[in-house]
Amino acid sequence: MRDTTIKSEATALNSLLEKVHQDGGYDFREYKRGTIVRRLERRLHATGAKTYLNYIQFLDAHPEEYQNLANDLTIRVSGFFRNPYTFQQVTKLVLPELVSSKRDKKERELRFWSTACARGEEPYSLAIMLAEFLGSQLRDFDISIYATDISRQALEEARAGVYSPKDIEGIPSTILKNYFTLYDKGYALKTDISQMVSFSYFDLTSTTQPPFVDMDCIFCRNILIYLQVQLQEKVLKMLYDSLATPSYLILGEAETPTSNLNEKLESLDNKARIYKKM
Ligand SMILES: C[S@@+](CC[C@H](N)C(=O)[O-])C[C@H]1O[C@@H](n2cnc3c(N)ncnc32)[C@H](O)[C@@H]1O
CATH class of the missing domain: 1.10.155 (Chemotaxis Receptor Methyltransferase Cher; domain 1)
Structure with missing residues (x-):
């Protein structure tokens, strides 16, 4: 029964x-x-x-x-600089190598993709991280941060780029002062940060064809955990195809590459979940 x-x-x-x-x-x-x-x-x-x-x-x-x-x-929990250790290690292990190889090749483009961007906290954190790392050399590069999600409501809020006091809790005061402006409605990203990010609708599970190619660094955090393993494999293969050679893939704290990619990615930091495509 x-x-x-x-x-x-x-x-x-x-x-x-x-x-x-x-x-x-x-x-x-x-x-x-x-x-x-x-x-x-x-x-x-x-x-x-x-x-x-x-x-x-x-x-x-x-x-x-x-x-x-x-x-x-769609579980849209996120936060600025979520898992700070990851951002710290990206700044240490990824950015110096990436930027110096671009300089050696005389290339100006830096291409990032935040694949499940929720309300924009992650891609804006990437933009701030790049601004902090590059300082006055920011202008030497053409930076594109693509940010995608399936939640149209989250994308709308992300494009507005205005956050409540609760949303910005934990952001160091110097970062807040340098990259946000306080309005009646909340804290808004300054335009030199917001203009690095472009938001669009994309369902990660919908296709094996990546919407962007030659990506230098992809953040795919806290979305794979919600998918069954076969679907995780499909998504990760598509992201792998989207990545340039060499390039970097960042997963969430509780996420690891599926077995189809084990051999193809080198782990740079097991805790920060930073992987390199060689
Ligand atoms: C928990 S949030 C993660 C946000 C951010 N990456 C982070 O780590 O803080 C998960 C996000 O994945 C989005 N999402 C769920 N299924 C998706 C899919 N098939 N394609 C793209 N985004 C998806 C949800 O709308 C939500 O914004």
């Missing part, structure tokens, strides 16, 4: 995720089920649906619910 209930719940969940993909345009089919189920329970509760089948009917009657669902299923 219990087995039958579990099986029919799993079938209903599969149907729901298929529907969200087909009709809502969001593909959560290969995300880890535990997180998806916990988050879905919130939507069921909020809409008064008792079962997944009830919720499917609710989606048919209220298509605007797809957006609420996507907002709940």
Whole structure:
């Protein structure tokens, strides 16, 4: 009896995720089920649906619910200089080597990609990190920081680039003073920082073709943990193809390359999750 209930719940969940993909345009089919189920329970509760089948009917009657669902299923927790050790080690292990090899090759372009950028904290932290590292030599380089996400709401807030006192907690006061301006609405990034970053919608799981090529450094942090292993492999292969040779890949604290890339990436710092494509 219990087995039958579990099986029919799993079938209903599969149907729901298929529907969200087909009709809502969001593909959560290969995300880890535990997180998806916990988050879905919130939507069921909020809409008064008792079962997944009830919720499917609710989606048919209220298509605007797809957006609420996507907002709940995308976990947008982030922060400026999240995991400070990683930023410290990128400044120490990646930037000196990258910048000196660009100088040797007489190349001006520095290309970064923040692949799940949430509300912009990560790509803006990268821009500040580069400004701090390069100082007056910042102008010697053409810096592009591409920042992508599937949450349209997060992207909108990221483009606005205005943060509350809570959002900027923990940012050292000199960084705050040099790179932010305080307005009525909150702390806004100064334009020399914000203009380095361009935001766009991109679903990391949607294709094997990278949207950007010749990237010098990719940040893919705190998104792989939500994906099943096969999907992690697909995403990481696509990112590998997007990277220049040589170049750097930075993962989240609890993330590691999947086995398909083990041989192809050299670990520069196991704790900071910094990898080099040779
Ligand atoms: C926990 S946040 C991580 C933000 C930032 N990278 C960090 O480490 O602080 C995860 C982000 O991944 C985004 N996301 C989830 N699935 C995605 C996908 N398939 N493609 C791109 N972004 C995705 C979510 O919208 C969310 O903003």
